Amino acid sequence: MIAFILRRLLQSIFVMLAVSLLAFLLFRYVGDPVAVMVGQETSIEDQERLREQLGLNDPVWTQYTRFLGNLVTGDFGFSYRTRQPIGEMILSRMPATLELGFVSLLISLIVGIPAGIYTALKNDGVIANAILITTLIGVSIPTFVIGIFLIYLFGVQLGWLPTFGRGDTVAIGWWTTNFLTVDGLRALILPALTLGIYQLTLTMRLVRSEMQDVMNTDFIKFAVARGIDYRSVHYRHALRNSMVPVVTIIGLQFGGIIAFSIVTESVFQWPGMGLLFLDSIKFVDIPVMSVYLVIIALIFVVINLIVDILYFVIDPRVRLSPEAG
Amino acid sequence: MGSLLSVTDLTVEYPTRFGVFTAIERINLSLEPGEIHGLVGESGAGKSTIGAAIIGLIAAPGYIANGDVKLHGESLRSLSADAYHKLRGAKISMIFQDPQTSLNPLLTIEDQMVETIRQHSDVSYSEARAQALALLEETGIRDAQSRMSEYPHQFSGGMRQRVVIALALCTNPDLIIADEPTTALDVSIQKQILALIRELAQTRKVGFILITHDIGVIAEITDSVTVLRGGKLMETGKTAQVLGTPQHEYTKALMAAVPRLDKRLDRFSNILQDEPDLPTPELLWKVEGASDTFATDWLLRGERQAAHDGPVLSVRDLEVTFNASGTFSWRKSEGFKALKNINLDVMPGQVMGVIGESGSGKSTLAKAIVGLVRPSAGQMQFNGAPLPYGRDRGRNHAARRKIQMVFQDPYSSLNNRRKIEDIIGEPIRFFGLADDRAERRKIVASVLDLVEMPQRAMLKYPHQFSGGQRQRIAVARALVARPEFLICDEPTSALDVSIQAQILNLLKDLQGKFGLSILFISHNLAVVRQMSDQVAVLKNGELVETGAADAFFEAPQHAYSKLLLSETPSLASIAA
Structure with missing residues (x-):
């Protein structure tokens, strides 16, 4: 198992190297960094001096290794727009995005898995069909439309829930959380729902089809033929087997939620990393964009690694195969 | 009437879009404790449907249209779904064809056996475990004590089928339905598993219904046999009598089709043909000039x-x-x-x-x-x-x-x-044996004739044919090169x-x-x-x-x- 994890780690390092190279190229070659930084009245000589100071005249490889070294030591450089260190900017935005992603993942799991099981077992039932049709509508409507609809219904018409921002937050060290105040929790509901509905339908449909497949296997038929309690057949035997592929997809989804919460964050003016990314695009704040790229890639890689390790825990065929040793 | 099981006039139907399909029709059979009764027939004979009907697990939307199944003289048809489920495992159990897929891959053998035992009798975990251990030993698993905490994939095919049998037995059922229990196994392992079934029938007085397409297996271990075709009962009786002096035409034809180990025959004779071929438009459709003699000539013409x-x-x-070795292997x-x-x-x-x-x-x-x-x-x-x-x-x-x-x-x-025309035509074109499209068509039609398929088959797709017909097409494809x-x-x-x-x-x-x-x-x-x-x-x-x-x-x-x-x-x- 250790060999396996080491191998995956090595692969992850290659992925990160590739992404950082992309980020570097973006930073260095999309537009001239000096021209963006200085005003129009700066003299050519001053510009040239700045270029020399920033090391932009060095060979490309030297620049890339410096860029990498900075990334690894946590020095992400400064934003063109706010002149603040990018590390701090992203770190202050990260809790908002992670909490939003976590809650919407939770919604998609808590509702999606039971609904998937139900529709798999009660195939062709009236309620099961109703659920399937409703969720089909859910998938077909784009996220921002759902967001705007929810704002209109619960924010504008009913006036129950806040429609933008994070509300009151509590700071624990550098981490600010929504979970500890009523206002913060209320502010979370609409964006988390918006982000979660699409994932929910995916989870539900995946669980349903996996579960249906498993219910048709011989070992389930054999369990039924042995007179095993139907509850145990469904949950102990069938559900666990359907979870193996579901775990992979859910892991990837979580990465996706964090990376692509941009739309939802913009609809709800949620002060997370996605909104920061959007602002950076508006102001062509290239250093922030390239760091964002690296961080999202890192999140994906870490989640993938966790999913691989989960495989070991769930599936004895992976855990106990001779190669895994 | 069998004292263990008696099936009378059993008919199972499936409603389909094109009307009701009768899977089995008026089947009668009976079984004594310790008896092994074989159900033999080709695909579509309804063998497995009989097994499913007895254990009450006919796949939806099928249903029992007529007849009765009695276990120990008591009718099972009148049971509620719950009562029937309680009977499964306790009285009737089942063994499936492929040991690779009939065990839950995520649970250990111990988990699966103990769960099954405790489902049917009120015993402690350790007692259930002891029973499971004894059974695994009885079914011939060596080192059962340590192996029972392993997962199914750690067992070989033959060992796995022994585990499956132990699982089917662990609740002491009176009747076990074995659906092709040795089809996925090698002959040497098949022999061992059959011997095990025979032994269990004798020592434990368990009745077995053995479903198989293999007449050799029937001859080897069954006491009595029922021959089925297209859901109908052709012949039934003691195995020695049915296979030794078959009465029904179908049984005779089936026996003649079984390849013999003891001597080589020039051809199989007396082969079952389906309904005689009428000169339907299907058969009259011909490509101009195409015939099996043309195919023979053409095929022999090559250098x-x-x-x-x-x-x-x-x-x-x-x-x-x-x-x-994988991509990143050091050793x-x-x-x-x-x-x-x-x-x-x-x-x-x-x-x-x-x-x-x-x-x-x-x-x-x-x-x-x-x-x-x-x-x-x-x-x-x-x-x-x-x-x-x-x-x-x-x-x-x-x-x-x-x-x-x-x-x-x-x-x-x-x-x-x-289309079949393209499938068989491909080698002809690929190897440049005939460049002209019309000629290729003629060759394809002729070769189909040669492998005893209607020429019109060339206009269809593979899914429109049965396994045997497809294999003829595959032979034709190999031949045209x-x-x-x-x-x-x-x-x-x-x-x-x-x-x-x-x-x-x-x-x-x-x-x-x-x-x-x-x-x-x-x-x-x-x-x-x-x-x-x-x-x-x-x-x-x-x-x-x-x-x-x-x-x-x-x-x-x-x-x-x-x-x-x-x-x-x-x-x-x-x-x-």
């Missing part, structure tokens, strides 16, 4: 190699290694030697039968010869000229055309998205016996007509006996014996060959 004295194919010291793994030191000669116009159990390297040998797998050492010669390995054999190399292959599974060896050497890799093992007999007859006819040399691979010794002039036996990638077929089957030399022969179920005991 023939000037008679080469030596063997068509000669293989020397062939070795195939598969290495299991160089040894790899797995699928074939070691193979020496083989196939003479022109002869059929070389290759025998071996699963994993013996039979198919690897075939793939190495056609160039799908790259050998790691050794030489191959075709008509005296060296045969390049794998991809070194370019698409224009003569051997690409002259060596053709027929695969095992006709369901996956034909492209479902192409004008091959000199044909490799048949288990060409009939996916087919019913009567269809198998037809295909084997076809291959024999074509071999005679075109003087083909054939490498005929099979795990079924009786089939090999019917087909081969020469025989080669493979075991774990090594050739243990080669020789003339008749001498081999009369007096095998190697211990392993003797074992294989003795373990093959045969009708000899009954159909003397």
